[in-house]
Amino acid sequence: MSSDATAPDRPVIQMEHVHKWFGELHVLNDINLEVGQSERIVICGPSGSGKSTLIRCINRLEEHQRGRIVVDGIELTNDVKNIEKIRAEVGMVFQHFNLFPHLTILDNLTLGPIWVRKTPRREAEETAMYFLEKVHIADQARKYPGQLSGGQQQRVAIARSLCMKPRIMLFDEPTSALDPEMVKEVLDAMIELAEEGMTMLVVTHEMGFAKSVAHRVIFMDEGQIVEENEPHAFFDNPRHERTQLFLSQILH
Amino acid sequence: MTVSGNAPKAEVLRPPVTRVGVVGWMRENLFNGWLNSVLTLVVLYGLWQVVPPLVRWALVDSLWNSTPEACRSIDGACWSFVPANLRFIVFGFYPADQQWRPLVSMVLLVALLWWSRDRSHWNRRLGWVWAAGLVVMGVLMRGGILGLQGVETSLWSGLPLTLLLSVFGMVAAYPFGVVLALGRQSRLPAVKSLCVVYIEMIRGVPLISMLFMASVMFPLFLPEGVTINKILRALVAIILFTAAYIAEVVRGGLQAMPKGQYEAAEALGLNYVQTMRLVILPQALKIVIPPTVGILISAFKDTSLVVIIALYDLLNTTKSALSNPKWMGFSTEAYIFVAAIYFVCCYAMSNYSRRLERELTPGRAGSDP
Ligand SMILES: Nc1ncnc2c1ncn2[C@@H]1O[C@H](COP(=O)(O)OP(=O)(O)O)[C@@H](O)[C@H]1O
């Protein structure tokens, strides 16, 4: 893991002229985006603007139809082996956690390492406990997801992704399904991760988080990247009318 | 939870006397409201009419170990039919001097099922134990080696045949049904339509006609001189039939799975087989345990349809025993006996399914009733 957070030079994600349609609906319209090593990007925009689709294209939960996406030097094509390789390198945290309810917390965390990385169980469990400690939830290892609060579940989900030792982490509105008092514990875990130099793409409307962590904020609307700026400039002086409108809505 | 210390002391209230104890329970459950009271009385009257004569017939006036002639002179049940014909009902045409072999096989089978009941025994070794057990059972039943006298499969009948058809029918139909359900969900159009056609075709045909086809039509397509064992053909028909129903039930379970579960598994890099095996199926199959067991139970009972192709399963051997002029006319007793055997098996299955369901519920630590 690189600790140099200020050198986003070598791109780990490249998106060039990416288009995607759902039937007739043009969900991604000529997306161009480069993300450097250890760079942290916040994506915001109105509901339905294509934010989720954008980051889901990066680990091929959605398939793009035109353009090129290169992740960690591997181009995303229909080659299943490539896709599995990329998915192992890219962690994803979902709005609704998507923990596996039939497995204990510990088994949720070791599933990927054991079956995808072929890590021996003991080692996988040690790693799992390490990351559970990090998100302050190690005492819950033997419980099942249904027995945890939303905030705890989301921290488990973050730990589950980290157990795969990913190079990139994608977050799709990780706090928007949480009760307000649990938002902070999840954001804290993410901030800690950012401080360690993880490359992160985060779809969120948490402005405080964006200001303190992001290198860049991207605003999307109707499938396009409308505006892109360093966070303070983005929030204080939005250039586009649509950005201004959106910001005025989420600020009130 | 305990009441916090500084709360004002509440008076300890006990429920009113009329709500507890036997009287309370009866008031609550049998006589609350006039409709309930009337229903209770009607049911009590019905029981009064039915139970005493039944007890008299089955127990008081009955004979348990007598000649058929003695039975003809009484009003009660002639249970003597059962011990007198037990050997034939259970073992059918299997040579009498060799019947310890099916007996040992059945004991072995029950022991294996009993051992497999516990989920902590579900591992690779159990698979080997079953494989070994099957070989032993097969050798015992068929003989012809190790100094055992050979016994043609056409002589296999009675309870061993019923167990063979149902246990192996179910054990093979279940995985096959799961595969069919997965196939029906497949993105590959060829696989998908093949599974759909198969499932719909089978479900559109009664089991009896499948058994007929297996025993009458199927041999016509085989080259001259090649024969396939009749029991095997019936077994295959039962498997093909049951699997189609299981497939539909399992499909219901698969459809109940949230998309997020697939996505989380894929995002971790699990491939299709791993995703299904580790994440989706354990949850989906658990949801459909009750309907699945329903299907298995009816499959078990439907094995008695093999009577149509002249196989002598438990029900058919019983019928044959009844056709003996000496014992003719005691069919009530005979069928009650067979029904009891079927009931024990079905009840065990349904009981086990409930237990399994409870055990598979996450976070079961003591929170279950
Ligand atoms: N699987 C899908 N099938 C059809 N339309 C979809 C699908 N997923 C998303 N959409 C549509 O694509 C658009 C963008 O969706 P999404 O990326 O989820 O937006 P956001 O995350 O910004 O709210 C929306 O109009 C949504 O209705």
Ligand SMILES: [Mg+2]
């Ligand atoms: Mg979204």
